Amino acid sequence: MRQLAALPPVPYQPEALGEALRQEQAWVAVAWVGDYILARQALPDLVYALPAEGTLLWMEHYVIPRGARYPEAALRLLNYLLRPEISAQITTRSLWATANEASWSQVHLEPELQALIFPPAEALSNAELTLPLSPEAEMTYNQIWEQFLRDRSTSAPTPSASPAPR
Structure with missing residues (x-):
């Protein structure tokens, strides 16, 4: 989780996805196909792929x-x-x-x-539909998310250094 927290923040804004990639604020992104089609207008060489492992x-x-x-x-x-x-x-x-x-x-x-x-x-x-979580799983999810946000707020991203594994 610390490795994710150490990455520089890139806000998810579907309408700005192409611009973020063009300006190298991001090199890869998870996007819905509609967002990709919009982003491709700003970056014609952008490639969309569905992972064989699933989506x-x-x-x-x-x-x-x-x-x-x-x-x-x-x-x-x-x-x-x-x-x-x-x-x-x-x-x-x-x-x-x-x-x-x-x-x-x-x-x-x-x-x-x-x-x-x-x-x-x-x-x-191999695609899956996400279904609602049970109350217990929702609580676990929220705890993990809160920990991620805490780690992110205390980590200082440095572009040249790799974050230490946890």
């Missing part, structure tokens, strides 16, 4: 809060957004994948972008 899957959720003032209107909006032709338009314009499989054939992008947004199944064979 995290993510998803967005449409929800209607229990106390919503106009739940019927919200439901109509969700039904509209989930229509295959609308879902395909959203993906085509935003360059973010959709889980709405009925819309996939209606997404029309350059083949390279299509392959990034919808990677082949074999590229995701």
